[in-house]
Amino acid sequence: MGLTPLSQILSRYPEFARRLGSAVExxxxxxxxxxxxxxxxxxxxxxxxxxxxxxxxxxxxxxxxxxxxxxxxxxxxxxxxxxxxxxxxxxxxxxxxxxxCAEWHKATDAKRRRRLFRLIGVPEEFRDVRFSDAEEDDGNREALRAVRKFVEDFPRTRGLYLYGTFGVGKSFLAACAANELVERGHSVYFVYVPSLVLELRASLDGGEFLPKLAELVQADLLILDDIGAENATAWVRDEILMPLLQGRTQAGRPILFTSNLSLQDLLENYLLGASDIEAGKVYRLVERIRSYADVYHVKGRNRRMRK
Structure with a gap:
Protein backbone atom coordinates (compact mmCIF):
# COMPACT_ATOMS: atom_id res chain seq x y z
CA MET A 1 0.00 0.00 0.00
CA GLY A 2 1.45 3.33 -1.06
CA LEU A 3 1.80 6.52 0.97
CA THR A 4 -1.19 8.82 1.22
CA PRO A 5 -0.69 11.85 -1.04
CA LEU A 6 0.21 15.03 0.86
CA SER A 7 -2.75 16.84 -0.70
CA GLN A 8 -5.17 14.37 0.91
CA ILE A 9 -3.51 14.72 4.30
CA LEU A 10 -3.71 18.50 4.12
CA SER A 11 -7.38 18.32 3.11
CA ARG A 12 -8.10 16.36 6.29
CA TYR A 13 -6.21 18.78 8.52
CA PRO A 14 -6.94 22.34 7.33
CA GLU A 15 -5.31 23.99 10.36
CA PHE A 16 -2.08 22.11 9.70
CA ALA A 17 -2.29 23.12 6.05
CA ARG A 18 -2.75 26.75 7.04
CA ARG A 19 0.27 26.65 9.30
CA LEU A 20 2.37 24.93 6.69
CA GLY A 21 1.39 27.53 4.13
CA SER A 22 2.27 30.33 6.56
CA ALA A 23 5.66 28.76 7.24
CA VAL A 24 6.40 28.46 3.53
CA GLU A 25 5.41 32.09 2.95
CA CYS A 101 28.78 46.80 19.84
CA ALA A 102 29.88 50.44 19.86
CA GLU A 103 27.76 51.22 22.94
CA TRP A 104 29.36 48.34 24.83
CA HIS A 105 32.82 49.61 23.94
CA LYS A 106 31.82 53.12 24.97
CA ALA A 107 30.57 51.95 28.37
CA THR A 108 33.60 49.72 28.89
CA ASP A 109 35.93 52.56 27.99
CA ALA A 110 34.11 54.86 30.43
CA LYS A 111 34.59 52.28 33.22
CA ARG A 112 38.25 51.90 32.32
CA ARG A 113 38.74 55.66 32.33
CA ARG A 114 37.08 55.98 35.74
CA ARG A 115 39.32 53.25 37.08
CA LEU A 116 42.47 54.89 35.68
CA PHE A 117 41.48 58.55 36.19
CA ARG A 118 40.52 59.28 39.79
CA LEU A 119 39.45 62.69 41.02
CA ILE A 120 39.27 64.30 44.45
CA GLY A 121 37.60 67.69 44.64
CA VAL A 122 38.01 68.28 40.89
CA PRO A 123 35.13 68.96 38.43
CA GLU A 124 33.91 65.85 36.60
CA GLU A 125 34.02 67.72 33.28
CA PHE A 126 37.81 67.55 33.47
CA ARG A 127 37.45 63.93 32.32
CA ASP A 128 36.42 65.17 28.88
CA VAL A 129 38.91 67.91 27.96
CA ARG A 130 41.61 67.41 25.35
CA PHE A 131 44.55 69.41 24.00
CA SER A 132 42.43 70.17 20.94
CA ASP A 133 40.11 72.16 23.25
CA ALA A 134 42.92 74.39 24.53
CA GLU A 135 43.04 78.02 23.36
CA GLU A 136 46.66 78.88 22.68
CA ASP A 137 47.83 82.49 23.00
CA ASP A 138 50.89 84.46 24.01
CA GLY A 139 50.02 84.04 27.69
CA ASN A 140 49.91 80.24 27.79
CA ARG A 141 51.90 79.17 24.72
CA GLU A 142 55.09 78.28 26.57
CA ALA A 143 53.22 76.36 29.30
CA LEU A 144 51.02 74.55 26.78
CA ARG A 145 54.05 73.37 24.83
CA ALA A 146 55.70 72.25 28.06
CA VAL A 147 52.65 70.21 29.06
CA ARG A 148 52.52 68.58 25.61
CA LYS A 149 56.22 67.74 25.90
CA PHE A 150 55.59 66.37 29.39
CA VAL A 151 53.05 63.94 27.92
CA GLU A 152 55.28 62.98 24.98
CA ASP A 153 58.19 62.13 27.28
CA PHE A 154 56.10 60.46 29.98
CA PRO A 155 57.07 58.75 32.24
CA ARG A 156 60.71 59.69 31.70
CA THR A 157 60.15 63.31 32.52
CA ARG A 158 60.58 65.86 35.27
CA GLY A 159 57.57 67.22 37.09
CA LEU A 160 55.85 70.49 36.15
CA TYR A 161 54.85 73.44 38.29
CA LEU A 162 52.28 75.67 36.58
CA TYR A 163 51.41 78.89 38.36
CA GLY A 164 49.38 81.95 37.54
CA THR A 165 46.35 83.95 38.59
CA PHE A 166 42.89 82.46 39.00
CA GLY A 167 41.18 81.26 35.84
CA VAL A 168 44.07 81.36 33.35
CA GLY A 169 43.73 77.63 32.59
CA LYS A 170 46.37 75.89 34.72
CA SER A 171 44.05 73.10 35.84
CA PHE A 172 42.65 72.81 32.33
CA LEU A 173 46.12 72.14 30.92
CA ALA A 174 46.73 69.58 33.64
CA ALA A 175 43.45 67.85 32.75
CA CYS A 176 44.45 67.74 29.07
CA ALA A 177 47.65 65.93 30.06
CA ALA A 178 45.72 63.58 32.35
CA ASN A 179 43.24 62.54 29.67
CA GLU A 180 45.95 61.97 27.09
CA LEU A 181 47.85 59.73 29.49
CA VAL A 182 44.70 57.83 30.50
CA GLU A 183 44.08 57.16 26.80
CA ARG A 184 47.50 55.54 26.75
CA GLY A 185 46.63 53.34 29.71
CA HIS A 186 48.36 55.28 32.50
CA SER A 187 46.75 55.78 35.90
CA VAL A 188 46.20 59.37 37.05
CA TYR A 189 45.19 60.85 40.40
CA PHE A 190 43.98 64.46 39.99
CA VAL A 191 43.41 66.02 43.40
CA TYR A 192 42.44 69.48 44.62
CA VAL A 193 44.90 69.83 47.49
CA PRO A 194 42.51 71.35 50.10
CA SER A 195 40.00 68.54 49.43
CA LEU A 196 42.77 65.94 49.60
CA VAL A 197 43.84 67.23 53.01
CA LEU A 198 40.28 66.94 54.32
CA GLU A 199 39.88 63.41 52.93
CA LEU A 200 43.17 62.18 54.34
CA ARG A 201 42.47 63.74 57.73
CA ALA A 202 39.07 62.01 57.80
CA SER A 203 40.75 58.68 56.99
CA LEU A 204 42.91 58.72 60.12
CA ASP A 205 40.25 57.24 62.42
CA GLY A 206 39.50 54.33 60.11
CA GLY A 207 43.12 53.36 59.55
CA GLU A 208 42.88 54.23 55.85
CA PHE A 209 45.38 57.08 55.82
CA LEU A 210 48.47 55.11 54.81
CA PRO A 211 46.70 53.02 52.10
CA LYS A 212 45.26 56.20 50.58
CA LEU A 213 48.66 57.88 50.67
CA ALA A 214 50.17 54.80 49.03
CA GLU A 215 47.65 55.04 46.17
CA LEU A 216 48.77 58.61 45.53
CA VAL A 217 52.42 57.56 45.53
CA GLN A 218 51.81 54.63 43.19
CA ALA A 219 49.69 56.33 40.51
CA ASP A 220 51.59 56.86 37.25
CA LEU A 221 50.82 60.59 37.43
CA LEU A 222 49.78 62.65 40.42
CA ILE A 223 48.34 66.11 39.82
CA LEU A 224 48.34 68.35 42.90
CA ASP A 225 45.91 71.08 41.94
CA ASP A 226 46.04 74.46 43.69
CA ILE A 227 48.89 73.67 46.06
CA GLY A 228 49.25 76.49 48.56
CA ALA A 229 45.48 76.93 48.92
CA GLU A 230 45.35 74.40 51.77
CA ASN A 231 45.73 75.22 55.44
CA ALA A 232 49.52 74.95 55.60
CA THR A 233 49.95 73.15 58.91
CA ALA A 234 53.00 71.20 59.98
CA TRP A 235 50.94 67.99 59.73
CA VAL A 236 50.02 68.69 56.10
CA ARG A 237 53.65 69.44 55.28
CA ASP A 238 55.26 66.54 57.14
CA GLU A 239 52.63 63.80 56.80
CA ILE A 240 51.23 64.48 53.32
CA LEU A 241 53.33 66.70 51.07
CA MET A 242 56.83 65.54 52.02
CA PRO A 243 55.94 61.80 51.92
CA LEU A 244 54.31 62.28 48.52
CA LEU A 245 57.35 64.10 47.15
CA GLN A 246 59.77 61.64 48.72
CA GLY A 247 57.90 58.55 47.61
CA ARG A 248 57.28 59.67 44.06
CA THR A 249 60.80 61.02 43.43
CA GLN A 250 62.30 57.77 44.66
CA ALA A 251 59.97 55.81 42.36
CA GLY A 252 60.61 58.11 39.39
CA ARG A 253 56.93 59.06 39.14
CA PRO A 254 56.31 62.71 38.24
CA ILE A 255 53.97 65.22 39.86
CA LEU A 256 52.23 68.01 37.99
CA PHE A 257 51.54 70.95 40.30
CA THR A 258 49.21 73.88 39.72
CA SER A 259 49.09 76.91 41.96
CA ASN A 260 48.06 80.54 42.15
CA LEU A 261 51.44 81.12 43.79
CA SER A 262 54.95 81.26 42.39
CA LEU A 263 57.45 79.09 44.24
CA GLN A 264 58.71 82.18 46.09
CA ASP A 265 55.17 83.08 47.11
CA LEU A 266 54.50 79.45 48.09
CA LEU A 267 57.59 79.56 50.32
CA GLU A 268 56.47 82.76 51.99
CA ASN A 269 52.94 81.38 52.43
CA TYR A 270 54.27 78.26 54.18
CA LEU A 271 56.65 80.35 56.33
CA LEU A 272 53.85 82.40 57.86
CA GLY A 273 53.84 81.71 61.59
CA ALA A 274 56.57 79.06 61.33
CA SER A 275 59.24 78.77 64.03
CA ASP A 276 62.94 78.68 63.14
CA ILE A 277 62.88 74.88 63.24
CA GLU A 278 59.72 74.73 61.16
CA ALA A 279 61.19 77.23 58.68
CA GLY A 280 63.97 74.79 57.81
CA LYS A 281 61.40 72.11 56.97
CA VAL A 282 59.47 74.56 54.82
CA TYR A 283 62.61 75.47 52.87
CA ARG A 284 63.35 71.78 52.28
CA LEU A 285 59.82 71.16 51.01
CA VAL A 286 59.82 74.04 48.53
CA GLU A 287 63.37 73.33 47.45
CA ARG A 288 62.39 69.72 46.79
CA ILE A 289 59.60 70.96 44.47
CA ARG A 290 62.01 73.40 42.78
CA SER A 291 64.59 70.70 42.09
CA TYR A 292 61.95 68.18 40.99
CA ALA A 293 59.77 70.25 38.66
CA ASP A 294 60.17 72.70 35.79
CA VAL A 295 58.34 75.95 36.51
CA TYR A 296 56.07 77.77 34.02
CA HIS A 297 54.13 80.97 34.49
CA VAL A 298 50.69 80.73 32.85
CA LYS A 299 49.41 84.17 31.92
CA GLY A 300 46.45 85.63 30.07
CA ARG A 301 42.83 86.49 30.63
CA ASN A 302 40.49 84.76 33.03
CA ARG A 303 39.21 81.94 30.83
CA ARG A 304 36.44 81.09 33.26
CA MET A 305 34.70 84.37 32.59
CA ARG A 306 32.17 84.51 29.79
CA LYS A 307 33.34 86.20 26.65
Whole structure:
Protein backbone atom coordinates (compact mmCIF):
# COMPACT_ATOMS: atom_id res chain seq x y z
CA MET A 1 0.00 0.00 0.00
CA GLY A 2 1.45 3.33 -1.06
CA LEU A 3 1.80 6.52 0.97
CA THR A 4 -1.19 8.82 1.22
CA PRO A 5 -0.69 11.85 -1.04
CA LEU A 6 0.21 15.03 0.86
CA SER A 7 -2.75 16.84 -0.70
CA GLN A 8 -5.17 14.37 0.91
CA ILE A 9 -3.51 14.72 4.30
CA LEU A 10 -3.71 18.50 4.12
CA SER A 11 -7.38 18.32 3.11
CA ARG A 12 -8.10 16.36 6.29
CA TYR A 13 -6.21 18.78 8.52
CA PRO A 14 -6.94 22.34 7.33
CA GLU A 15 -5.31 23.99 10.36
CA PHE A 16 -2.08 22.11 9.70
CA ALA A 17 -2.29 23.12 6.05
CA ARG A 18 -2.75 26.75 7.04
CA ARG A 19 0.27 26.65 9.30
CA LEU A 20 2.37 24.93 6.69
CA GLY A 21 1.39 27.53 4.13
CA SER A 22 2.27 30.33 6.56
CA ALA A 23 5.66 28.76 7.24
CA VAL A 24 6.40 28.46 3.53
CA GLU A 25 5.41 32.09 2.95
CA UNK A 26 7.53 33.21 5.92
CA UNK A 27 10.51 31.37 4.48
CA UNK A 28 9.96 33.13 1.16
CA UNK A 29 9.72 36.45 2.98
CA UNK A 30 13.01 35.76 4.75
CA UNK A 31 14.78 34.90 1.52
CA UNK A 32 13.44 38.06 -0.13
CA UNK A 33 14.58 40.35 2.68
CA UNK A 34 17.23 42.80 1.36
CA UNK A 35 19.54 42.38 4.36
CA UNK A 36 19.40 38.61 4.11
CA UNK A 37 20.03 38.72 0.37
CA UNK A 38 23.00 41.01 0.97
CA UNK A 39 24.61 38.51 3.34
CA UNK A 40 23.71 35.56 1.12
CA UNK A 41 25.65 37.21 -1.69
CA UNK A 42 28.52 38.26 0.57
CA UNK A 43 28.96 34.78 2.09
CA UNK A 44 27.80 32.76 -0.95
CA UNK A 45 25.04 31.14 1.09
CA UNK A 46 22.55 28.69 -0.37
CA UNK A 47 18.85 29.13 0.37
CA UNK A 48 18.87 25.85 2.29
CA UNK A 49 21.61 27.17 4.59
CA UNK A 50 19.58 30.26 5.37
CA UNK A 51 16.36 28.34 5.97
CA UNK A 52 18.15 25.88 8.25
CA UNK A 53 18.82 28.82 10.59
CA UNK A 54 15.62 30.75 9.87
CA UNK A 55 14.77 31.33 13.54
CA UNK A 56 18.19 32.85 14.17
CA UNK A 57 17.88 35.01 11.04
CA UNK A 58 14.54 36.42 12.18
CA UNK A 59 16.00 37.21 15.60
CA UNK A 60 18.95 38.86 13.90
CA UNK A 61 16.64 41.04 11.78
CA UNK A 62 14.72 42.13 14.89
CA UNK A 63 17.95 43.00 16.65
CA UNK A 64 19.25 44.89 13.63
CA UNK A 65 16.08 47.01 13.66
CA UNK A 66 16.62 47.68 17.37
CA UNK A 67 20.24 48.70 16.68
CA UNK A 68 19.08 51.18 14.04
CA UNK A 69 17.18 53.03 16.79
CA UNK A 70 19.61 52.15 19.60
CA UNK A 71 18.02 52.90 23.01
CA UNK A 72 21.38 52.71 24.78
CA UNK A 73 23.19 49.89 26.52
CA UNK A 74 20.97 49.85 29.60
CA UNK A 75 17.82 49.30 27.54
CA UNK A 76 19.38 47.06 24.90
CA UNK A 77 16.75 44.42 23.96
CA UNK A 78 19.24 41.90 22.57
CA UNK A 79 19.55 38.46 24.08
CA UNK A 80 23.19 39.29 24.77
CA UNK A 81 22.99 42.89 25.92
CA UNK A 82 25.61 45.04 24.22
CA UNK A 83 26.53 42.40 21.65
CA UNK A 84 25.70 42.35 17.96
CA UNK A 85 25.32 39.20 15.85
CA UNK A 86 27.42 39.04 12.69
CA UNK A 87 26.53 36.47 9.97
CA UNK A 88 29.67 34.40 9.50
CA UNK A 89 30.88 31.52 7.37
CA UNK A 90 34.11 29.80 8.28
CA UNK A 91 35.46 26.49 6.99
CA UNK A 92 32.21 25.90 5.13
CA UNK A 93 30.04 26.30 8.23
CA UNK A 94 27.52 29.11 8.71
CA UNK A 95 26.82 30.64 12.13
CA UNK A 96 26.23 33.97 13.89
CA UNK A 97 29.28 35.40 15.62
CA UNK A 98 28.63 37.80 18.52
CA UNK A 99 30.78 40.87 18.96
CA UNK A 100 30.56 43.83 21.39
CA CYS A 101 28.78 46.80 19.84
CA ALA A 102 29.88 50.44 19.86
CA GLU A 103 27.76 51.22 22.94
CA TRP A 104 29.36 48.34 24.83
CA HIS A 105 32.82 49.61 23.94
CA LYS A 106 31.82 53.12 24.97
CA ALA A 107 30.57 51.95 28.37
CA THR A 108 33.60 49.72 28.89
CA ASP A 109 35.93 52.56 27.99
CA ALA A 110 34.11 54.86 30.43
CA LYS A 111 34.59 52.28 33.22
CA ARG A 112 38.25 51.90 32.32
CA ARG A 113 38.74 55.66 32.33
CA ARG A 114 37.08 55.98 35.74
CA ARG A 115 39.32 53.25 37.08
CA LEU A 116 42.47 54.89 35.68
CA PHE A 117 41.48 58.55 36.19
CA ARG A 118 40.52 59.28 39.79
CA LEU A 119 39.45 62.69 41.02
CA ILE A 120 39.27 64.30 44.45
CA GLY A 121 37.60 67.69 44.64
CA VAL A 122 38.01 68.28 40.89
CA PRO A 123 35.13 68.96 38.43
CA GLU A 124 33.91 65.85 36.60
CA GLU A 125 34.02 67.72 33.28
CA PHE A 126 37.81 67.55 33.47
CA ARG A 127 37.45 63.93 32.32
CA ASP A 128 36.42 65.17 28.88
CA VAL A 129 38.91 67.91 27.96
CA ARG A 130 41.61 67.41 25.35
CA PHE A 131 44.55 69.41 24.00
CA SER A 132 42.43 70.17 20.94
CA ASP A 133 40.11 72.16 23.25
CA ALA A 134 42.92 74.39 24.53
CA GLU A 135 43.04 78.02 23.36
CA GLU A 136 46.66 78.88 22.68
CA ASP A 137 47.83 82.49 23.00
CA ASP A 138 50.89 84.46 24.01
CA GLY A 139 50.02 84.04 27.69
CA ASN A 140 49.91 80.24 27.79
CA ARG A 141 51.90 79.17 24.72
CA GLU A 142 55.09 78.28 26.57
CA ALA A 143 53.22 76.36 29.30
CA LEU A 144 51.02 74.55 26.78
CA ARG A 145 54.05 73.37 24.83
CA ALA A 146 55.70 72.25 28.06
CA VAL A 147 52.65 70.21 29.06
CA ARG A 148 52.52 68.58 25.61
CA LYS A 149 56.22 67.74 25.90
CA PHE A 150 55.59 66.37 29.39
CA VAL A 151 53.05 63.94 27.92
CA GLU A 152 55.28 62.98 24.98
CA ASP A 153 58.19 62.13 27.28
CA PHE A 154 56.10 60.46 29.98
CA PRO A 155 57.07 58.75 32.24
CA ARG A 156 60.71 59.69 31.70
CA THR A 157 60.15 63.31 32.52
CA ARG A 158 60.58 65.86 35.27
CA GLY A 159 57.57 67.22 37.09
CA LEU A 160 55.85 70.49 36.15
CA TYR A 161 54.85 73.44 38.29
CA LEU A 162 52.28 75.67 36.58
CA TYR A 163 51.41 78.89 38.36
CA GLY A 164 49.38 81.95 37.54
CA THR A 165 46.35 83.95 38.59
CA PHE A 166 42.89 82.46 39.00
CA GLY A 167 41.18 81.26 35.84
CA VAL A 168 44.07 81.36 33.35
CA GLY A 169 43.73 77.63 32.59
CA LYS A 170 46.37 75.89 34.72
CA SER A 171 44.05 73.10 35.84
CA PHE A 172 42.65 72.81 32.33
CA LEU A 173 46.12 72.14 30.92
CA ALA A 174 46.73 69.58 33.64
CA ALA A 175 43.45 67.85 32.75
CA CYS A 176 44.45 67.74 29.07
CA ALA A 177 47.65 65.93 30.06
CA ALA A 178 45.72 63.58 32.35
CA ASN A 179 43.24 62.54 29.67
CA GLU A 180 45.95 61.97 27.09
CA LEU A 181 47.85 59.73 29.49
CA VAL A 182 44.70 57.83 30.50
CA GLU A 183 44.08 57.16 26.80
CA ARG A 184 47.50 55.54 26.75
CA GLY A 185 46.63 53.34 29.71
CA HIS A 186 48.36 55.28 32.50
CA SER A 187 46.75 55.78 35.90
CA VAL A 188 46.20 59.37 37.05
CA TYR A 189 45.19 60.85 40.40
CA PHE A 190 43.98 64.46 39.99
CA VAL A 191 43.41 66.02 43.40
CA TYR A 192 42.44 69.48 44.62
CA VAL A 193 44.90 69.83 47.49
CA PRO A 194 42.51 71.35 50.10
CA SER A 195 40.00 68.54 49.43
CA LEU A 196 42.77 65.94 49.60
CA VAL A 197 43.84 67.23 53.01
CA LEU A 198 40.28 66.94 54.32
CA GLU A 199 39.88 63.41 52.93
CA LEU A 200 43.17 62.18 54.34
CA ARG A 201 42.47 63.74 57.73
CA ALA A 202 39.07 62.01 57.80
CA SER A 203 40.75 58.68 56.99
CA LEU A 204 42.91 58.72 60.12
CA ASP A 205 40.25 57.24 62.42
CA GLY A 206 39.50 54.33 60.11
CA GLY A 207 43.12 53.36 59.55
CA GLU A 208 42.88 54.23 55.85
CA PHE A 209 45.38 57.08 55.82
CA LEU A 210 48.47 55.11 54.81
CA PRO A 211 46.70 53.02 52.10
CA LYS A 212 45.26 56.20 50.58
CA LEU A 213 48.66 57.88 50.67
CA ALA A 214 50.17 54.80 49.03
CA GLU A 215 47.65 55.04 46.17
CA LEU A 216 48.77 58.61 45.53
CA VAL A 217 52.42 57.56 45.53
CA GLN A 218 51.81 54.63 43.19
CA ALA A 219 49.69 56.33 40.51
CA ASP A 220 51.59 56.86 37.25
CA LEU A 221 50.82 60.59 37.43
CA LEU A 222 49.78 62.65 40.42
CA ILE A 223 48.34 66.11 39.82
CA LEU A 224 48.34 68.35 42.90
CA ASP A 225 45.91 71.08 41.94
CA ASP A 226 46.04 74.46 43.69
CA ILE A 227 48.89 73.67 46.06
CA GLY A 228 49.25 76.49 48.56
CA ALA A 229 45.48 76.93 48.92
CA GLU A 230 45.35 74.40 51.77
CA ASN A 231 45.73 75.22 55.44
CA ALA A 232 49.52 74.95 55.60
CA THR A 233 49.95 73.15 58.91
CA ALA A 234 53.00 71.20 59.98
CA TRP A 235 50.94 67.99 59.73
CA VAL A 236 50.02 68.69 56.10
CA ARG A 237 53.65 69.44 55.28
CA ASP A 238 55.26 66.54 57.14
CA GLU A 239 52.63 63.80 56.80
CA ILE A 240 51.23 64.48 53.32
CA LEU A 241 53.33 66.70 51.07
CA MET A 242 56.83 65.54 52.02
CA PRO A 243 55.94 61.80 51.92
CA LEU A 244 54.31 62.28 48.52
CA LEU A 245 57.35 64.10 47.15
CA GLN A 246 59.77 61.64 48.72
CA GLY A 247 57.90 58.55 47.61
CA ARG A 248 57.28 59.67 44.06
CA THR A 249 60.80 61.02 43.43
CA GLN A 250 62.30 57.77 44.66
CA ALA A 251 59.97 55.81 42.36
CA GLY A 252 60.61 58.11 39.39
CA ARG A 253 56.93 59.06 39.14
CA PRO A 254 56.31 62.71 38.24
CA ILE A 255 53.97 65.22 39.86
CA LEU A 256 52.23 68.01 37.99
CA PHE A 257 51.54 70.95 40.30
CA THR A 258 49.21 73.88 39.72
CA SER A 259 49.09 76.91 41.96
CA ASN A 260 48.06 80.54 42.15
CA LEU A 261 51.44 81.12 43.79
CA SER A 262 54.95 81.26 42.39
CA LEU A 263 57.45 79.09 44.24
CA GLN A 264 58.71 82.18 46.09
CA ASP A 265 55.17 83.08 47.11
CA LEU A 266 54.50 79.45 48.09
CA LEU A 267 57.59 79.56 50.32
CA GLU A 268 56.47 82.76 51.99
CA ASN A 269 52.94 81.38 52.43
CA TYR A 270 54.27 78.26 54.18
CA LEU A 271 56.65 80.35 56.33
CA LEU A 272 53.85 82.40 57.86
CA GLY A 273 53.84 81.71 61.59
CA ALA A 274 56.57 79.06 61.33
CA SER A 275 59.24 78.77 64.03
CA ASP A 276 62.94 78.68 63.14
CA ILE A 277 62.88 74.88 63.24
CA GLU A 278 59.72 74.73 61.16
CA ALA A 279 61.19 77.23 58.68
CA GLY A 280 63.97 74.79 57.81
CA LYS A 281 61.40 72.11 56.97
CA VAL A 282 59.47 74.56 54.82
CA TYR A 283 62.61 75.47 52.87
CA ARG A 284 63.35 71.78 52.28
CA LEU A 285 59.82 71.16 51.01
CA VAL A 286 59.82 74.04 48.53
CA GLU A 287 63.37 73.33 47.45
CA ARG A 288 62.39 69.72 46.79
CA ILE A 289 59.60 70.96 44.47
CA ARG A 290 62.01 73.40 42.78
CA SER A 291 64.59 70.70 42.09
CA TYR A 292 61.95 68.18 40.99
CA ALA A 293 59.77 70.25 38.66
CA ASP A 294 60.17 72.70 35.79
CA VAL A 295 58.34 75.95 36.51
CA TYR A 296 56.07 77.77 34.02
CA HIS A 297 54.13 80.97 34.49
CA VAL A 298 50.69 80.73 32.85
CA LYS A 299 49.41 84.17 31.92
CA GLY A 300 46.45 85.63 30.07
CA ARG A 301 42.83 86.49 30.63
CA ASN A 302 40.49 84.76 33.03
CA ARG A 303 39.21 81.94 30.83
CA ARG A 304 36.44 81.09 33.26
CA MET A 305 34.70 84.37 32.59
CA ARG A 306 32.17 84.51 29.79
CA LYS A 307 33.34 86.20 26.65
Missing amino acids: RDRELLRHPKVQEWMARLSLEEAEVLAASTEWWTWLEEEDACAACPGLERCPHRLKGYRAIPTREEGRFFFRYEP
